[in-house]
Amino acid sequence: MSLAITNIGSLVTNNPNLGSGILGELENAGVVIEDGKIVWVGSSRSAPASDQTIDAQGMGVIPGFVDSHAHMVFAGDRSKDFEARMNGEKYSAGGIKSTVAKTRAASDAELEANFLSLQNEMIRSGITTFESKSGYGLSVHDEARCLAIAAKHTSETTFLGAHVVPEDYAGRADDYIALVTGEMLQSCAPHAKWVDVFCDVGAFDVDQSRAILKSGIAKGLMPRIHANQLAQGGGVQLAVELDCASADHCTHLSAKDIEALAGSNTVATMLPGAEFSTRANYLDAKKLFAAGVTVALATDCNPGSSYTTSMGFCIAVAIRDMGFSPEQALWSATLGGAKALRRTDIGALSVGMSADFSILSAPSFRHLGYRPGVDQISQVLRSGKTIYKHQDGTK
Numbered sequence: 001m002s003l004a005i006t007n008i009g010s011l012v013t014n015n016p017n018l019g020s021g022i023l024g025e026l027e028n029a030g031v032v033i034e035d036g037k038i039v040w041v042g043s044s045r046s047a048p049a050s051d052q053t054i055d056a057q058g059m060g061v062i063p064g065f066v067d068s069h070a071h072m073v074f075a076g077d078r079s080k081d082f083e084a085r086m087n088g089e090k091y092s093a094g095g096i097k098s099t100v101a102k103t104r105a106a107s108d109a110e111l112e113a114n115f116l117s118l119q120n121e122m123i124r125s126g127i128t129t130f131e132s133k134s135g136y137g138l139s140v141h142d143e144a145r146c147l148a149i150a151a152k153h154t155s156e157t158t159f160l161g162a163h164v165v166p167e168d169y170a171g172r173a174d175d176y177i178a179l180v181t182g183e184m185l186q187s188c189a190p191h192a193k194w195v196d197v198f199c200d201v202g203a204f205d206v207d208q209s210r211a212i213l214k215s216g217i218a219k220g221l222m223p224r225i226h227a228n229q230l231a232q233g234g235g236v237q238l239a240v241e242l243d244c245a246s247a248d249h250c251t252h253l254s255a256k257d258i259e260a261l262a263g264s265n266t267v268a269t270m271l272p273g274a275e276f277s278t279r280a281n282y283l284d285a286k287k288l289f290a291a292g293v294t295v296a297l298a299t300d301c302n303p304g305s306s307y308t309t310s311m312g313f314c315i316a317v318a319i320r321d322m323g324f325s326p327e328q329a330l331w332s333a334t335l336g337g338a339k340a341l342r343r344t345d346i347g348a349l350s351v352g353m354s355a356d357f358s359i360l361s362a363p364s365f366r367h368l369g370y371r372p373g374v375d376q377i378s379q380v381l382r383s384g385k386t387i388y389k390h391q392d393g394t395k
């Protein structure tokens with residue numbers, strides 16, 4: 001069965017050979033899909049005959065968003081923390097512990113129901129691939145069951161036992177690291193593809209983070225890192241040293257950090273929802289683009305510091321407050337995210353790529369930043385199959 005999408009007003013291919021600019025944008029375009037993959041891209045009027053056709057009616061089509069950073073296995077919420085913060089309190093890494101207590105007390109069914117509800121929100125926002133971390137269990141049993149739940153729904157699972165030192169190990173960070181790199185890793189590795197650590201003030205220092213990531217690498221996991229969110233530290237340098245796929249947050253970067261990222265295979269993943277929700281200062285991403293750093297945008301969906309599943313929102317903030325152009329923001333949320341997960345099959349719409357994309361209810365991707373907070377995702381397809389279709393409830 002082949003499926004054609006015709007009359008696409010603006011198609012983002014992310015292949016500069018196919019169209020204009022870094023997004024390889026094509027106007028009046030068509031796409032043909034077979035067996036879940038793109039088999040043809042070109043002008044709508046020369047699209048080959050197909051078994052089925054969707055008429056995009058002049059609306060835009062973009063690659064599915066790739067959310068390379070999310071924390072989706074947890075219980076409860078932290079709306080009161082948010083309220084206090086907006087009333088003047090500062091964000092610290094310690095709030096994670098209240099979510100840990102609720103997560104440990106929750107059943108598998110409760111955790112999975114919450115996960116699925118967030119997954120549905122992501123799909124409705126146009127996300128077709130997402131990563132999810134553990135990190136709210138912080139015991140051998142709870143980390144392993146959190147990862148097992150995530151692994152049922154995404155192949156991009158990340159072991160984050162080293163999120164913070166839990167209260168039951170207060171003052172015994174070395175003992176906790178021994179657990180994380182030993183028995184906990186042993187139980188979690190079968191459910192995880194990645195290993196991650198929160199390398200920052202109030203969490204883990206560079207030497208601790210290096211030991212944690214190296215233990216995961218020795219177990220066959222690939223490294224990624226939470227780095228330089230709360231302060232300038234050695235996290236980004238460690239990411240480059242260990243060839244992490246991504247250094248995430250990067251809110252506080254030195255000139256040396258930017259230089260190191262530019263000469264590496266490590267993607268800098270920006271998480272504007274975290275700065276927004278903690279009222280922190282934004283990094284000027286223009287410095288990264290000017291240096292040639294590969295940049296991704298992700299939601300950081302988590303109950304403490306960025307409780308959003310909307311990539312459209314992240315794009316709007318990145319454009320408005322972080323110096324991204326609309327093109328750079330769209331690229332970072334799609335192909336940038338794919339690179340942050342070291343995936344070559346997603347994030348672009350050219351021949352051979354997975355047919356993961358959204359049909360917008362707007363003429364082009366430019367409306368995502370231009371109309372912040374407005375749902376402009378009309379239909380979402382993954383591997384060529386519709387996984388979401390907007391139903392207009394207004395009569």
Ligand SMILES: [Zn+2]
Nearest residue numbers: 069071226300
């Ligand atoms: Zn995070």
